[in-house]
Amino acid sequence: MTRATPKPRKIKRAEKPKMTRAIAIPSKKSGKVYGSYQPWMNHVAGEMVGKFGARSCDLATVFEVGETTIDHWIKNRPGFANAVHKARLKSMTKVAQAMYQLAVGYSHPDIH
Template structure:
């Protein structure tokens, strides 16, 4: 129930008791505070005010968002590690419907595993490599690196030109 205390200033609250369950259910679907505001026809500032004035409203948002996040995290974990589930295959042979219970296996998904690890262990799995600025190279070493870079880029450019020429020389598939 919304707080029954009457505010001493301002407009009366538009928060209705049924909004608590509606907000919970909408948060289970992944709604943000901005989306809740649109759903209830109020501003995001009003949603924040309702959270302060009615702890049960704030709690319903927190519970809905937490459960939704947990379900997504669980699904991501299963994608990252692989999983199996029962499935019924439907086949039709000689006009007969044949149902066969099988176990469907889904192998681990590399992208999900990378995403999981980057978020759970960012120090070990992040893409960004931090370099401390203490590395000093002499002019001779810098010149050698530049020469190697220019040589490798020229070779890559030549390979690219050769591939493009080869593609243009192929007859079109009909």
């Protein structure tokens, strides 16, 4: 009696974990190419940078593109660059004001 060689097992790839997103993003089923730039990304990028302090790598993860693609969009897409830069400026202003208040001190009414 000859022994049959076992069939090789199929190894399943680990599925990519689904990210929870704080901002609604149109689905892939909309019929548009997901990896390419879309005008709605300006608003989402501005919100992500302004509210959550997202960096280019975080935006790349949300939009499912490479980090260099985000840098390319910032250089070549004025609307996208404007949204990101305005949000960064707004958040940096908040940090600067907080640091100034901490350094100088501030007064408040003494309540007992």
